[in-house]
Amino acid sequence: MRIRQSSLQFAPAQRKQRVTPSRSTPGGFNKLRIISKALLALLLIVCAFASSALAHSLFVVTRLSDAVAVIDDSTDQIITRIPVGNGPVRITMSPDRLKAYVSNGAAGTVSVLDTVALTTTATIQLGSKSRPQESAVTPDGGRLFVIHQLSPTVTVIDTATNLVITNVFIGGHQAKDILFTLDGRFAYVANYSQGTVNVIDTSTYQVTTIPTAAGPRRLAISPTGDRVFVTNNKAASVSVIDTGTQQVIATIPVGNKPRGIAITPSGDAIYVGNVQDGTVSIIDSSTLRVIDTIPIGIKPWEVIFTEDGTLAFVSSSVSGTVSVIDTATREVIKTIVTGDGSFFSVINPDGTKFYVSNSNDTTVSVIDIPSLTLLHVIPDVGSYPFDMAFGP
Secondary structure: OOOOHHHOOOOOOOOOOOOOOOOOOHHHHHHHHHHHHHHHHHHHHHHHHHHHHHOOEEEEEEOOOOEEEEEEOOOOEEEEEEEOOOOEEEEEEOOOOOEEEEEEOOOOEEEEEEOOOOEEEEEEEOOOOOOEEEEEEOOOOOEEEEEEOOOOEEEEEEOOOOEEEEEEEOOOOOEEEEEEOOOOOEEEEEEOOOOEEEEEEOOOOOEEEEEOOOOEEEEEEOOOOOEEEEEEOOOOEEEEEEOOOOEEEEEEEOOOOEEEEEEOOOOOEEEEEEOOOOEEEEEEOOOOEEEEEEEOOOOEEEEEEOOOOOEEEEEEOOOOEEEEEEOOOOEEEEEEEOOOOEEEEEEOOOOOEEEEEEOOOOEEEEEEOOOOEEEEEEOOOOOOEEEEEEOO
């Protein structure tokens, strides 16, 4: 493209003005230095806050120390110990994890913990002879259901007022586990001494009793909420309950003394720890048949899965180990020595660490999940570390 010269116009040249540089003063440098230090301090505070915001607190019940130890999962150091009642045994979090409820078996109380302030905010009296054990909070967070070792009732507590609403009679003693359906409409209770599962309507508190095999011990609900699986500790079997009809639709033979049970996140398989046999039975959820039995450690207690379902972790108390099972190959790919009496376990919210309480010791072991190696053994957690749960 040609450009005509006449179309180009230039402004007349402007005379440059002389610029005199300003003279620096010692006071100016001092001010700049002060501002820089202040900005650096502020940056350090922001970084520290961001780091703490990413950390999560693990609450560990220590049965013989009458306390709950709190561990920072970013450092695996104990932050504090919160005194609770005599003989604490189980801990349950509210859905938002801002409150923790600790069942004090010997005291017959429930301690309510503020998981942010790390203090006990209330003590709920249930009766010294009731022996409160497992508990569960309704999905809406409004009520706490507590089962008992020695009382034939389930106590219902208003979580806003910490007052007992009612005691639901189920019969027997040694109730062992409780869970809610996904919508919170029903509570399922494993009634060990009765050989039944009690289903409580959470709106009317009416009870439906479902016979199972002997010694129902632990419960697990499918991801879709249509089935509840029950380990029958005295009958070497698993009962399958249809939550729509509230009837047993199958009884599946497994190993001896089944206890811990977990369902893969996809719902395709159920893993059952057989305490007496030292094995895990794997049940296909579509056929309701055992498709594999895997030898693991001595006295397996708990089974939990990673969020993606690729790995199953099984803690074994007598061997003091954690067995890691690849769910695709159904093989043990690693056995990690953890500590004496490895029992309850939990995975941190980030999915990077596995924690297990060593109940015959005073420690909690930490496993790095990506590398499947023992990271730390946290000392002096308290006497008889037991149940655990993550707060905020």
